[in-house]
Amino acid sequence: MNGEPSLLYVYAVTLPTQELRGHLAGVHGVGDTPVTLLPPADAGPAFVISQVPAGQWAEEALRSRFEDLAWLEDTARAHHHVIQFLTEHATVLPLRLATLYQDGDRALEALREQQDTFTARLALLAHHTEYGVKVYIATDKASADASADTHTQPTSSAPAPAAAPSPGKAYLQARRAQHHAREDRYLQAGQAADRIAAIAARHATHTVRHPVQTGPLTRGENGENILNDAHLVPDDEAEAFRAALDQAGQDLPGIRIEVTGPWAPYSFAMPPTASTDTGADAGAGADADTDPDPDTGTDKDAGAGTGTDADAGAGTDADAGADTDAPGARS
Secondary structure, three states: OOOOOEEEEEEEEEOOOHHHHHHHOOOEOHHHOEOEEEOOOOOOOEEEEEEEEHHHHOHHHHHHHOOOHHHHHHHHHHHHHHHHHHHOOOOEEEEEEEEEEOOHHHHHHHHHHOHHHHHHHHHHHOOEEEEEEEEEEOOHHHHHHHHHHOOOOOOOOOOOOOOOOOHHHHHHHHHHHHHHHHHHHHHHHHHHHHHHHHHHHHHOOEEEEOOOOOHHHHOHHHOEEEEEEEEEEEHHHHHHHHHHHHHHOOOOOOEEEEEEEEEOOHHHOOOOOOOOEOOOOOOOOOOOOOOOOOEEOOOOOOOEEOOOOOEEOOOEEOOOOOOOOOOOOOO
16 A cells, blocks of 8 residues: 555455455455455454555544545445455355454454354354345325225216215314224234244244334335344245245235345344344344445445444445444454
8 A cells, every 4th residue: 555554444254265365356345445355374264354544544534534425325335345245255244334453463363352253153144144124004195005906996886975074074084094094004014023023933043123214214105114124044945035025915005015135144243242132133233224235315324333333324225334343343
């Protein structure tokens, strides 16, 4: 880097192989920096790293750069690109955005300290993939349209409509109908959640329940998000898992089930650190409104966070950079 002081940027943990080194040749990550492996001297998991300019990635510089949403989005995309590339060639434990070490010695020290945890987690995640499942209560218009599709149109022999009620009575009837329709949609959402839990019990090995999405992420036609789960699914169960979910809401016009993935296991990268288990294994504390999809302007934050716990949302559709506890970051 032309003699400029540098820091080590760590994307993930994986098992080093010569084949993976070959695949990484030519891959670039944040700031268009080359990506390589930092393995320990003995056998064991390795960090996937880039060298980045210290002047641009030091703590004070990052505080201001995290306020630059364009920079943050580009960085989150680059981080996520490396993670997704790795998943095509190896089992990977994604680390949070902007996990940094002062030098290779300190990074290797942290790697050795976490070796047993990393090894066990990589074994758990081998041949598994993460899928996101959300349930939305449909908007009034969407629900009404779906409900209308389930009823036959009146025939010419249908009785003539009754005389129109007074404006006050019509208003009360409309309010009552809205109330009943909303209650019905919540009942359908409960049915959908029960069906999803049953499907996950058959096809997934672990589940993380993230907080539901609120605010701008669920405005517009999405409706109200009432379930936001991540499921770890064996690769040989993925097709059956998705097929079952496709059928789960077919007879529930008041709700919408959204399935995303396959993703790198952002929600399962590290063992649970708090009581967030929903009956299976809680994951790495991924940010609440997250999924790993990197498309801009949809429904996630990037889970950005430095080793100093400075989180920032990138506005990208990502659990990209899930909020895992980076081991000894910035040590």
